[in-house]
Amino acid sequence: MTEIAKARQELIESGLVLEHQGFGDMTRGHVSVRVPGTPEHYFMKPHSIGFDEITEQNILTIDLESEIVAGTSRPHSERYIHSEIFRVRPDVNAVIHCHPLHAIAFSATGHLLRPLNQGGAMFSGHLPVFTETMDLIRNKAQGAAVAKCLGAENAVLMRSHGVVICGGSLAEAVVNCVMLEEACRIQLLASNIGLDGFEFPQEDVLALRHKVTRPDQFQVNFDYLVRKAKRAYGL
Numbered sequence: 325m326t327e328i329a330k331a332r333q334e335l336i337e338s339g340l341v342l343e344h345q346g347f348g349d350m351t352r353g354h355v356s357v358r359v360p361g362t363p364e365h366y367f368m369k370p371h372s373i374g375f376d377e378i379t380e381q382n383i384l385t386i387d388l389e390s391e392i393v394a395g396t397s398r399p400h401s402e403r404y405i406h407s408e409i410f411r412v413r414p415d416v417n418a419v420i421h422c423h424p425l426h427a428i429a430f431s432a433t434g435h436l437l438r439p440l441n442q443g444g445a446m447f448s449g450h451l452p453v454f455t456e457t458m459d460l461i462r463n464k465a466q467g468a469a470v471a472k473c474l475g476a477e478n479a480v481l482m483r484s485h486g487v488v489i490c491g492g493s494l495a496e497a498v499v500n501c502v503m504l505e506e507a508c509r510i511q512l513l514a515s516n517i518g519l520d521g522f523e524f525p526q527e528d529v530l531a532l533r534h535k536v537t538r539p540d541q542f543q544v545n546f547d548y549l550v551r552k553a554k555r556a557y558g559l
């Protein structure tokens with residue numbers, strides 16, 4: 325299989341996982357991956373379909389000006405998020421924007437994410453919050469503002485809207501998304517009883533962060549999530 329065919333297959337599989345994880349919010353989520361060998365182009369899920377409905381036929385190819393290079397599907401108006409992140413982050417090869425329930429609820433509290441579990445250790449201190457608007461990101465300037473808020477991190481909470489997650493690979497971005505949603509859910513659950521202020525030493529948190537962000541960990545867990553989603557959908 326060529327690198328391009330592999331990237332397109334992983335885009336389809338990422339969509340299955342993101343829908344199976346409950347991140348779809350009907351048709352509103354989107355995911356993209358940079359075209360191997362052509363870093364100024366990316367493949368992206370189209371508008372009007374669920375994450376689990378991406379096919380070889382409906383994938384769009386888009387450039388960094390957010391213009392359609394190939395494909396006839398309707399594009400997401402929020403593709404500027406993807407273009408502007410790919411433009412300023414050469415290390416990023418995959419971008420997800422979606423509306424995970426607990427991440428949105430947590431974003432609306434205004435609290436900072438704490439290292440209460442493994443996902444919390446990954447993202448505490450590494451989770452900027454975008455507060456310029458709760459509306460859709462529909463032009464280049466707004467996309468650039470999200471990319472600026474993201475900075476050098478791999479996730480940004482969009483207050484009362486959703487999340488933008490990225491990674492060096494689709495595997496990394498998808499697993500990041502799952503782990504961020506879980507961390508937000510755990511903090512919301514723990515907050516119901518009340519947080520006592522205890523935290524493990526920062527060096528312990530950093531050591532755990534290092535362990536759970538190894539590339540092999542992302543791939544192993546992504547591959548599992550793909551198998552699990554395919555079983556669930558009878559594929």
Ligand SMILES: [Zn+2]
Nearest residue numbers: 352422485486
């Ligand atoms: Zn959105």
